[in-house]
Amino acid sequence: MWSRIISRLLTSLVVAWASVTATFLALHALPGRIQDILAGDVEYPGLREAIAAEWGLDQSLPMQYFEFLSRILRGDFGTSYVLRQPVIEVVGSQLLPTVELALTAGVLAIVIAGLIALLTAGRGRLSRELASFVELVFASTPVFWLGILLLMAFSFNLRWFPVSGAEGWSSLVLPAITLALPTAGLLTQVLREAMEKTLDQPFVTTVRSRGVGEFIIRWRHVLRHALLPAVTLGGWLIGGLLGGAVITEKVFGRPGLGTVTLGAVLTHDVPVVLTVVLLAAFIHVAASTVLDILYVLIDPRLRAQ
Amino acid sequence: MTAPSHRAFDTAVPLDVPEDLAGFETPHPSATIGGPRRVRLGLILSGVFVAFLIAASIAPSLFTHFDPLVGDFSEGLKPPGWAHLFGTDRLGRDVFARTVFGTRYSLLIGFGGVAVGLGAGIVLGIIAGQRNRILDEAVSRLFDMLSSFPGVLLAMLIVTFLGQGMLNIAIAVGIAGIPKFGRVVRAQTQLIRDADYVTQAAIYGLSRWQVFIRHVLPNVLVAIPIIATVYIGSTILIVSGLSFLGLGPQPPTPEWGVMLAESRDVLRVAWWPGVFPGLAITATVIAFSVIGNHLQQRFEGRLA
Numbered sequence: 001m002w003s004r005i006i007s008r009l010l011t012s013l014v015v016a017w018a019s020v021t022a023t024f025l026a027l028h029a030l031p032g033r034i035q036d037i038l039a040g041d042v043e044y045p046g047l048r049e050a051i052a053a054e055w056g057l058d059q060s061l062p063m064q065y066f067e068f069l070s071r072i073l074r075g076d077f078g079t080s081y082v083l084r085q086p087v088i089e090v091v092g093s094q095l096l097p098t099v100e101l102a103l104t105a106g107v108l109a110i111v112i113a114g115l116i117a118l119l120t121a122g123r124g125r126l127s128r129e130l131a132s133f134v135e136l137v138f139a140s141t142p143v144f145w146l147g148i149l150l151l152m153a154f155s156f157n158l159r160w161f162p163v164s165g166a167e168g169w170s171s172l173v174l175p176a177i178t179l180a181l182p183t184a185g186l187l188t189q190v191l192r193e194a195m196e197k198t199l200d201q202p203f204v205t206t207v208r209s210r211g212v213g214e215f216i217i218r219w220r221h222v223l224r225h226a227l228l229p230a231v232t233l234g235g236w237l238i239g240g241l242l243g244g245a246v247i248t249e250k251v252f253g254r255p256g257l258g259t260v261t262l263g264a265v266l267t268h269d270v271p272v273v274l275t276v277v278l279l280a281a282f283i284h285v286a287a288s289t290v291l292d293i294l295y296v297l298i299d300p301r302l303r304a305q
Numbered sequence: 306m307t308a309p310s311h312r313a314f315d316t317a318v319p320l321d322v323p324e325d326l327a328g329f330e331t332p333h334p335s336a337t338i339g340g341p342r343r344v345r346l347g348l349i350l351s352g353v354f355v356a357f358l359i360a361a362s363i364a365p366s367l368f369t370h371f372d373p374l375v376g377d378f379s380e381g382l383k384p385p386g387w388a389h390l391f392g393t394d395r396l397g398r399d400v401f402a403r404t405v406f407g408t409r410y411s412l413l414i415g416f417g418g419v420a421v422g423l424g425a426g427i428v429l430g431i432i433a434g435q436r437n438r439i440l441d442e443a444v445s446r447l448f449d450m451l452s453s454f455p456g457v458l459l460a461m462l463i464v465t466f467l468g469q470g471m472l473n474i475a476i477a478v479g480i481a482g483i484p485k486f487g488r489v490v491r492a493q494t495q496l497i498r499d500a501d502y503v504t505q506a507a508i509y510g511l512s513r514w515q516v517f518i519r520h521v522l523p524n525v526l527v528a529i530p531i532i533a534t535v536y537i538g539s540t541i542l543i544v545s546g547l548s549f550l551g552l553g554p555q556p557p558t559p560e561w562g563v564m565l566a567e568s569r570d571v572l573r574v575a576w577w578p579g580v581f582p583g584l585a586i587t588a589t590v591i592a593f594s595v596i597g598n599h600l601q602q603r604f605e606g607r608l609a
Binding site: 011014015016018019022026030037136137139140141142143144145148149151152156239240242243244246247250251261262264265266268269270273274276277280281284285 | 446447449450451453454455456457458459461462464465466469538542545546549550551552562565566568569572573576579580582583586587590591594595
């Protein structure tokens with residue numbers, strides 16, 4: 001078991017290192033001087049010299065690479081030349097609303113998916129067909145359109161929720177539902193499929209023959225077993241929620257990482273975009289590593305090997 | 306949003322989990338709708354719809370006599386009716402005409418993105434699918450690295466480097482899709498490589514290169530159109546998101562994502578500009594997914 005866990009940890013480190021290296025190589029492979037790329041559309045006297053000094057551009061390429069690696073290890077992601085602040089401050093100040101949105105939506109998606117799978121898996125044809133049709137529709141609906149529809153229905157017509165902003169829980173409801181539903185669509189699909197396979201397992205028949213009620217069978221035995229393959233989707237889930245949060249924030253005019261990133265893309269603020277993308281990759285790698293290790297710990301069959 | 310690739314082809318399983326534990330296949334929900342007869346009905350509807358989409362992207366003026374770019378100000382924000390099927394937008398432009406003309410942008414960028422991702426994915430996947438453990442390991446880690454970036458954010462980074470525009474978001478979405486396509490092609494290559502008829506060919510004395518060119522490569526490439534159909538839907542979904550953010554085609558282009566972004570200013574008074582282009586995206590994605598999954602199921606036995 002420990003060798004599995006250690007090799008998983010090592011793989012994650014390699015992947016994280018590779019993503020940092022790839023961004024470094026991408027920066028240097030782009031046509032044009034790196035000063036110009038990093039400065040983007042900004043122009044003021046001494047800017048390019050400052051960038052050259054900050055990034056050590058007079059040094060050899062391997063030296064620049066090691067400098068880049070060690071700076072990221074120290075949590076120094078450079079300076080936004082548009083906002084004239086350290087990137088980590090820009091990103092850090094906007095992190096909270098985005099994390100709040102992504103976490104709420106994630107929990108909501110898991111609850112919805114769990115409920116639908118619990119209720120519809122292995123039931124009659126009608127409920128299954130209905131569930132898979134709803135899943136297909138939600139998995140195929142763009143988040144931003146769902147957001148627009150919810151805005152029209154619940155903010156403009158019914159006036160239940162504010163149109164934009166990020167104050168209080170009421171401004172979180174619609175964005176969280178918007179982000180959660182398409183995610184839940186795909187999650188339900190996976191979970192329901194897994195539960196249906198599990199329901200056919202001999203151990204379920206054994207439990208059933210002991211006279212255990214259908215709900216207890218599903219809740220205690222089948223769902224637990226079916227959650228295992230769903231856990232492997234965790235990494236994808238987090239990545240999808242972060243990416244989706246960017247778009248959702250734009251629909252609802254919510255402050256957050258998305259607004260910062262979009263602004264940075266449009267002003268060619270490369271250091272900011274680079275940092276957001278790298279942070280997202282780190283979060284993704286860390287989360288999927290933890291989940292994969294949990295997978296080994298949860299599943300006795302893997303532990304034994 | 307980053308639709309996580311309809312995962313049926315994905316073979317990425319963490320930690321070498323034994324097949325029987327991890328082998329929960331996850332087809333797109335369309336695969337499980339109803340019995341065989343219902344699937345056919347959904348399939349026929351999807352086929353007809355895709356035929357219309359293709360016709361609309363080649364000759365949009367067959368479907369409408371309105372100009373998608375020029376409107377009549379006095380006709381602004383008219384609700385749907387006989388004169389304007391989907392109503393008009395703030396500038397009096399016909400929303401139906403704009404939706405019809407928008408088809409070509411979504412299909413073009415979507416297919417462009419799939420072509421970029423699949424092109425790179427074929428090369429890398431075939432390299433990884435050979436019997437060379439070091440190469441396989443290197444390429445597979447490269448896929449891991451690329452897929453550790455959330456698709457939308459990676460595409461945004463690439464747009465930051467390349468600039469906004471249709472071609473650039475197709476490239477960005479394509480690059481973000483490389484791991485997805487690469488892993489499918491790798492799995493396909495491995496399946497063919499280990500198939501009995503390939504072993505036979507080797508026993509008959511064909512060189513490794515001959516076996517590869519004559520038997521492995523053609524059988525890997527047959528799967529490509531199917532893979533493309535399965536993934537075109539999710540690609541269109543990401544593309545529309547990037548356009549909505551303003552990273553793709555710019556107004557007044559009648560692209561669906563752009564139209565929805567513009568509709569936000571009038572939502573308070575008019576629902577139609579915010580509904581129909583979104584309906585077009587969702588219907589398109591569903592139609593391609595249904596067809597893709599049908600093809601995938603149908604050819605599964607033959608390909609694998």
